[in-house]
Amino acid sequence: MKSLGSVSRARVLRRKLTPPEARLWTRLRRCSLGGLKFRRQHPIGHYVVDFYCAEAKLAVEVDGASHNHPDRIEHDRRRTSWLGDQGIRVIRIRAEAVRVELDGVLDFIRETAAARAGV
Numbered sequence: 001m002k003s004l005g006s007v008s009r010a011r012v013l014r015r016k017l018t019p020p021e022a023r024l025w026t027r028l029r030r031c032s033l034g035g036l037k038f039r040r041q042h043p044i045g046h047y048v049v050d051f052y053c054a055e056a057k058l059a060v061e062v063d064g065a066s067h068n069h070p071d072r073i074e075h076d077r078r079r080t081s082w083l084g085d086q087g088i089r090v091i092r093i094r095a096e097a098v099r100v101e102l103d104g105v106l107d108f109i110r111e112t113a114a115a116r117a118g119v
Contacts, residue, residue: 017041020095021050021062027106028060034110036117044088047079056116057088060109064095089116 017025017040028038028051038060042052049059061076080090091112097105113119 018062018064018095020064020098023102024051024060024062024093024098024105027102028109033106034114034119036110036113036119044083044086047083049083049090052088053113053117055119056113058109058113058116059083059088059090061090061092062095062098063092 021040025040027033029040031037036053036055038051038053040051042049042059044052044059050062051060052058053060063076076092083090089112091109093105093109
């Protein structure tokens with residue numbers, strides 16, 4: 001399901017996390033969120049999602065201001081639709097929320113992932 005281009009792109013993106021993505025990753029890594037394993041910058045098809053929990057089939061996207069641009073909104077809509085067709089739920093978290101309410105963001109991710117994984 002992965003394309004070579006998305007795998008290469010994911011490797012580059014792992015080294016270029018935005019500050020909100022890096023902050024969230026420090027709390028998701030090493031199964032530290034309710035024992036659920038997340039991967040960062042994970043390729044799925046020709047897309048790369050910010051964070052992915054395979055057990056819950058859950059993608060977590062951290063959206064900064066650029067996601068408010070009309071072209072980006074349409075791209076995100078198509079991507080979310082395609083991922084949904086693969087059985088993957090996408091949740092979008094504002095970058096600002098990661099900065100100012102990280103505990104609430106983590107609770108939301110944990111609850112959503114646990115419900116989908118049946119944990």
